[in-house]
Amino acid sequence: MQDHPPEFPSDKASQDPAALPRIGFPDGRPETDQPGWRRAFPIDWDRDQFVSRRDFTRLMILTGLAFTGAQFGVGLASLRAGRARPEPKALARVEEIPVGETMRFHYPGPRDPILLTRLSAGVFVAYGQLCTHLQCPVVPRPELGRLECPCHNGWFDLAEGRPMAGPPRRPLTRIRLEIRDGVVHATGVEERTA
């Protein structure tokens, strides 16, 4: 069995002490007194691990800084979102929607799809159509009293818009409704956490 790995011919030039770079070895002895394997691997494990720990901690600090920046970014975004008050909008006449049927509209903006469902003669509900999991459009299943997100098999209660099964954890965005003069109006958007 070999005690040391064989020396490579190309390493012979580096055995000239004058040609060798000055390297501090763990045992403090000069490089000429070191065995071949130590010259090839002049790493002080303890010192190396100390340096890695410092660098690792620095990386964690920078990651935490990014988290804090994101926190303030969300706060600033909330300032902008908090100012927006959508205008009321007429959606449909009451008689245009049969009981148990669902119609699709856009509110408050043209890129915000909502589903308006007539649960009974005088009860309408409307929710944002985007699933609170990953924004897939949900599909009404009035025969089951539910809304389904087909992307990841998420289910919401049709009466309240609350998650029942699957990955979604937050309720669907609720649209406030008012019926004036036989017309269903959307009057606001209600984001919910539970």
Place this chain on the structure above:
Amino acid sequence: MSPAEDGHTPDQRRILLDGILFLVGLILMLQLWLLTGTMEAFLGGDLEILWPAALASLACQALNLGLWRCLDQMEPR
């Protein structure tokens, strides 16, 4: 204060440094938890919690910076 002057043996210093590292990691996880909670609240329309959570994250960051400074001084170069 250099590592040689702090009056600790290498083993004691290593335990202290590992403790600091553990605390920094713990605080980082707390910041991540704050961020995910904040995002969830923001998407759910609960805007009241956002600024207190941001300030809490900032306090955590200040604490982590203090710990890092401590680690940087204690650890041999």
